[in-house]
Structure formats: structure tokens, C-alpha cells
Amino acid sequence: MSEVSVTKDAGGPEPATDKLVVLDNINKHFGALHVLQDIDLTIARGEVVVVIGPSGSGKSTLCRTINRLETVDSGSITIDDKPLPEEGRELAKLRADVGMVFQSFNLFAHKTVLENVTLGQTKVRRTDKQTAEQKGRALLDRVGVGNQADKYPAQLSGGQQQRVAIARALAMDPKVMLFDEPTSALDPEMINEVLEVMQQLARDGMTMVVVTHEMGFARSAANRVVFMADGRIVEEATPEQFFSNPRSDRAKDFLSKIL
Ligand code: ADP
Ligand code: MG
DSSP, X not given: OOOSSSOOXXXXXXXXXXXXXXXXXXXXXXXXXEEEEEEEEEEETTOEEEEEOOTTSSHHHHHHHHTTSSOOSEEEEEETTEEXXXXXXXHHHHHHHEEEEOSSOOOOTTSOHHHHHHHHHHHTSOOOHHHHXXXXXXXXXXXXXXXXXXXXXXXXXXXXXXXXXXXXXHTTOOXXXXXXXXXXXXXXXXXHHHHHHHHHHHHTTOEEEXXXXXXXXXXXXXXXXXXXXXXXXEEEEOHHHHHHOOOSHHHHHHHHHHO
16 A cells, blocks of 8 residues: 555654654634644655545645645744745745645636646746746646647536646645645546546655545545544544544544545
């Protein structure tokens, strides 16, 4: 099962040796709602962390704090040992280091598929157009939509659009990729084509945080499962441990409903 570069350890999650993303005691409120509570999470380079938990438990908010689409009330976040910048060009660069793929594909509707994957490269990375297009086409090939380059997003299926969204994020050479329920909005027959691209990315050694209800993906691709409930990380374990022997009642209850 260990197709990815980080070795799984039956003894439980090991302390990261090469910490790429570190969340230290993060707290966040939305008004009276304490949406993230004392979150400590360290993600090693090359690690694939799957975040699961009931709706409303704070999974999306957690993802959004990692690329600072949301601010936090307290605690610190570092990426590659650098604290998250507050704003401006430094923040734009940081965001480019953290690729994000959303449930709703969020492609630029009035740009072609190729333009979708070159825009960030030319605007944020200052890559010249020809190089950006070469790289864009290679990435579209890699996710299996190379022949769709000149179409507009609306002309593609949901699965194709989501694969373009992944290619677009990869075009920035991100250090880490965040996926927030990337297959939840897809028709069932399109889920696997997106999961396969993600599996391959994991095998290639990409550091990934994946919020998903696809337990098959979690079992086969995750180095670690993080279970959230009510704004807290309730449990962290290897997929083997988590699915066969969840420790907390919350996780047992959750798994009994979805498996
Ligand atoms: P999940 O992704 O696990 O379903 P979310 O992170 O989306 O959970 O939401 C966690 C809680 O925070 C939910 O109760 C949700 O209604 C609330 N919430 C999310 N975003 C906002 C917001 N911008 N303003 C107020 N409440 C929010
Ligand atoms: Mg969510």
C-alpha cells in the first residue's frame, strides 16, 4: 500500500522529520462559533493527510486558513518554516505555493482551458507566455485533458473541469496541494477519473491535504487520517488504524454512518 514516498508506521503517526506545514494552536471564531479549537497539525513533505469528519466540523475552514483565505484569531501557521504573510505580494507568492482545489471547480469561465492553466504562471510567477503554454499543455496531458486545451470550461464535463482545476493549481509548482471535497459535486461516474489523478499525484510525492468522504481514497492514498468534529482534531491515525479500530466514540459513530 505504501506507494507514496512516506513510510507508514503501524505504531502510529511519527513526528514529522521534514515539516512543510505547521499549524500551532490555531483558534478561530465566526462570531460566537468557535470553529477551530486548539488545532495542532504538522504535515511532512511528501505526506498525504486525509481530513474527514461530519459536516460543519471545520474542515473547509481549516483548509482555508492554510492559504489564508481565512484569518485566524490566535496561533501560528508556517509553510516551509516561513510564517504566513499578512498581505500584499508576499501573500500572493504564498498562495501560489499552496495549490487549492475546491468542490466547485472555480475555473475562469471566460478563459479557455489552456488560458486557465497559464494565467497564474504569467501573472504571479512572471513566466513568459511560450514557456507557460508548454508547461500548461504538459500538465493538461498529465491529467488527461490535453485535447481540450482550446475549449471553454462549460464545454467540459465536471470531471474534466476538476482535472483542469488540478492542472491549474499544479502549474504554480505548489509545495502543497489542498483539496476540499474535490469530488463531492461530481456525477458518480466521474469521481474515479479525478481520484486517479490525485492518486498519481500522491505517488509522485506531492504533499497533500485532502478533505474527502471517499474512504477508498483515504485507505489507499493517505499516510494519515485526521478526524475532526466540532472544530477539534479528535483523532489522528494511519488509515489502517482509523478504519479498523477508531479510538473515539465520535469517530466510531461517524464511521458507522458512512461505511
Ligand atoms: P466543514 O467543511 O467541515 O463542513 P466548515 O469549515 O465549512 O465545515 O464550517 C464549520 C462551521 O463554520 C459551520 O458551522 C459553518 O456554518 C460555519 N461557517 C463557515 N464559514 C463561515 C462564515 N464565513 N461565517 C460564519 N460561519 C461560517
Ligand atoms: Mg466543507
